[in-house]
Amino acid sequence: MNKNHEDLKGKVVKEYNAIRPNETVVDNYGHGTAVAGVLAANDNNIGILGVAPFVEIYSVKVLGDNGRGNIDSLVDGIKWCISNDVQIINISFGITMGNKELRSVINEAIESGIVVVASAGNTYGGNVEYPARYEDVISVTAVDSNYKVAKFSPKGKIDFAAPGVDVLTTTKDGSYSVHSGTSLAAAHVTGVISWIIANEERYNLQVNDPKLIKKIRGILKKYSIDLGDPNYYGNGFIKLN
Incomplete structure (x- = not known):
């Protein structure tokens, strides 16, 4: 992500480049910056306001400058998150097939008490992608401003729905633009x-509770509004009050 963006300054407390560990993290593609803006844009009367502007971000680069990556980098990035005691891992991308190593490290993260949130994928009614498709990962689909599932959203193992159509967020060049995708919905959740x-x-809740993840999932369900077919909407749209 662009940590020098006016709306993201001071957010990154630690970063790791899982593709080239000896190099700094630079978001030449722009996806990470867009996701970070939805999640954490500063409350500073400039631009936008993120869902949780108080959060600290551990920025992990696992995708290359073309927006593509490999399993080894993703697994390495998750291992780094485990070692650095992060509380939530947001994975705003997916792959079409499961992978033994990915499944194993996801399990390790969850067993260590990390909440793993992933975008369901932009497969236009196709299957939910991995790692969102794994049972213990919170899978998020996208809905529009009328709470209708986005045309690009998948069908299947969906846990929750969140805004993901025409979302204004931060860009890598320091400005703002409108984006769509389940990646943005995952950032909301x-x-x-x-x-x-x-x-x-x-x-x-107690942060060190071994049942924390289960309890958080229960809270999310409690505050979810049923939108229809769970194969498209999961438990529905989360509204805390």
């Missing part, structure tokens, strides 16, 4: 979970 963790007393 990651922000909601951040609010829940930040207000643990209100939701009767």
Whole structure:
């Protein structure tokens, strides 16, 4: 992500380049910056406001300058997150087939108490992608401003729905533009979970509780509005109040 963007300054507390570990993280593609803006844009009367502007970001580069990557980099990036005790991993991309190593490291992250959120994929009614398709990963689809599932969204293992159509967010060149995709929807849900963790007393949670992930999922379900077929909407649209 572009950590020098006016709306993202001061957000990154640590970063890691899983593709070239000896190089700094630079978002030449722009996807990471767009996702970060939805999640965490500063409350500064400039541009936009993220869902959870108070969060600290651990920026991990696993996709190349063309927006593509490989399993080894993704697995390495998740291992880095585990080693650095992050609380939530947002994976705003997917792959079409499952992978043994990816499944294993995802399990390791979840067993260590990390909440894993992933975009369901932009497959236009096709299958949900991995890692969102894994059982314990929170899979997020996209809906528009009328709460209708986006035409590019998949069908299948969906857990929750969130805004993902025509979303204004930050860009790599320091400005703003409108983007669409389940990647942005996943960032919204990651922000909601951040609010829940930040207000643990209100939701009767303890961060070190071994059942934290299960309880968070229960809270998300409690505050979800049913939108229809769970194969498209999952438990519905989350609205905290």
